[in-house]
Amino acid sequence: xxxxxxxxxxxxxxxxxxxxxxxxxxxxxxxxxxxxxxxxxxxxxxxxxxxxxxxxxxxxxxxxxxxxxxxxxxxxxxxxxxxxxxxxxxxxxxxxxxxxxxxxxxxxxxxxxxxxxxxxxxxxxxxxxxxxxxxxxxxxxxxxxxxxxxxxxxxxxxxxxxxxxxxxxxxxxxxxxxxxxxxxxxxxxxxxxxxxxxxxxxxxxxxxxxxxxxxx
Amino acid sequence: xxxxxxxxxxxxxxxxxxxxxxxxxxxxxxxxxxxxxxxxxxxxxxxxxxxxxxxxxxxxxxxxxxxxxxxxxxxxxxxxxxxxxxxxxxxxxxxxxxxxxxxxxxxxxxxxxxxxxxxxxxxxxxxxxxxxxxxxxxxxxxxxxxxxxxxxxxxxxxxxxxxxxxxxxxxxxxxxxxxx
Numbered sequence: 332x333x334x335x336x337x338x339x340x341x342x343x344x345x346x347x348x349x350x351x352x353x354x355x356x357x358x359x360x361x362x363x364x365x366x367x368x369x370x371x372x373x374x375x376x377x378x379x380x381x382x383x384x385x386x387x388x389x390x391x392x393x394x395x396x397x398x399x400x401x402x403x404x405x406x407x408x409x410x411x412x413x414x415x416x417x418x419x420x421x422x423x424x425x426x427x428x429x430x431x432x433x434x435x436x437x438x439x440x441x442x443x444x445x446x447x448x449x450x451x452x453x454x455x456x457x458x459x460x461x462x463x464x465x466x467x468x469x470x471x472x473x474x475x476x477x478x479x480x481x482x483x484x485x486x487x488x489x490x491x492x493x494x495x496x497x498x499x500x501x502x503x504x505x506x507x508x509x510x511x512x513x514x515x516x517x518x519x520x521x522x523x524x525x526x527x528x529x530x531x532x533x534x535x536x537x538x539x540x541x542x543x544x545x546x547x
Numbered sequence: 548x549x550x551x552x553x554x555x556x557x558x559x560x561x562x563x564x565x566x567x568x569x570x571x572x573x574x575x576x577x578x579x580x581x582x583x584x585x586x587x588x589x590x591x592x593x594x595x596x597x598x599x600x601x602x603x604x605x606x607x608x609x610x611x612x613x614x615x616x617x618x619x620x621x622x623x624x625x626x627x628x629x630x631x632x633x634x635x636x637x638x639x640x641x642x643x644x645x646x647x648x649x650x651x652x653x654x655x656x657x658x659x660x661x662x663x664x665x666x667x668x669x670x671x672x673x674x675x676x677x678x679x680x681x682x683x684x685x686x687x688x689x690x691x692x693x694x695x696x697x698x699x700x701x702x703x704x705x706x707x708x709x710x711x712x713x714x715x716x717x718x719x720x721x722x723x724x725x726x727x
Contacts, residue, residue: 360725
């Protein structure tokens with residue numbers, strides 16, 4: 332258990348470090364968007380604002396609305412995001428998440444769901460397989476050859492053929508069996524003309540499916 | 548069935564694997580469906596195949612999720628539901644679908660733009676973490692900040708471009724390209 336906790340704490344550190352990075356990126360991203368979109372007239376207006384000590388903007392089209400400068404706005408954005416990425420707040424967040432994780436292992440019916448699958452691959456699994464992935468907007472099909480963990484790094488799994496199909500609204504509207512017929516047609520399309528790894532006269536090609544949303 | 552699919556229509560109670568197998572057989576495909584897993588578990592399994600030290604897989608796409616290979620004994624027994632004794636004899640660890648997106652209630656930091664996003668969301672409290680990190684929402688957060696900047700600081704000449712008027716019209720993919 333001890334090495335496991337150590338490993339989890341490393342994972343947590345990495346996870347929250349990633350959150351910090353993404354929070355800090357928000358401001359630079361806005362800056363990037365502004366650099367792309369900002370018009371020279373705004374910069375001029377902003378300088379005028381600065382020169383007059385940020386007095387009210389006299390632009391008639393906006394009536395009496397008080398305006399702030401662009402830099403001031405960027406500061407507001409930064410102030411909104413930066414405190415939550417302080418070390419203290421992140422440690423609190425980490426503790427809070429950990430508490431929720433543990434609680435969910437006791438009686439949460441929606442989270443921390445143990446699957447029936449208790450083994451990770453041994454690395455000795457070899458052969459040709461068809462991988463299917465149904466996501467919210469794409470259906471991916473890949474014919475794979477697994478050579479085992481003993482194979483050269485990067486060669487453990489080789490893709491013989493792959494195809495990606497958009498699941499557009501028309502496909503999403505397919506009712507019942509018609510959606511699965513559409514999947515079968517796309518599989519047929521992917522395998523058509525494929526000689527390596529797919530042979531009608533041999534044993535059936537084994538398929539695995541990743542399904543990314545719950546289904547009753 | 549989520550994400551706007553109608554495939555479950557009229558098929559309640561039928562096995563997903565049987566349905567897919569039947570469709571493939573009707574087309575004369577020489578295939579056999581042997582496994583169905585969720586995408587985070589699939590990610591964990593495929594990485595663990597090449598690297599035996601893998602214990603954790605994170606999905607950062609339209610949504611967010613993680614799968615972890617965890618010791619069985621850290622779970623309360625009711626979490627396993629009804630399983631054959633044989634399963635409990637064999638299983639020392641188990642692949643867990645964390646449904647990570649649903650964590651974070653009451654402890655995540657929130658800005659006024661996060662509040663605005665939730666106020667307009669049909670299920671504001673269902674997936675707290677998802678609203679902060681997933682591709683489904685990051686574009687919308689940036690759009691809300693931009694709208695605010697346009698209205699208070701006169702960004703983009705103080706006029707909201709028509710392409711930014713509709714909620715969720717700024718895609719996360721777009722801001723990702725900008726950052727690069």
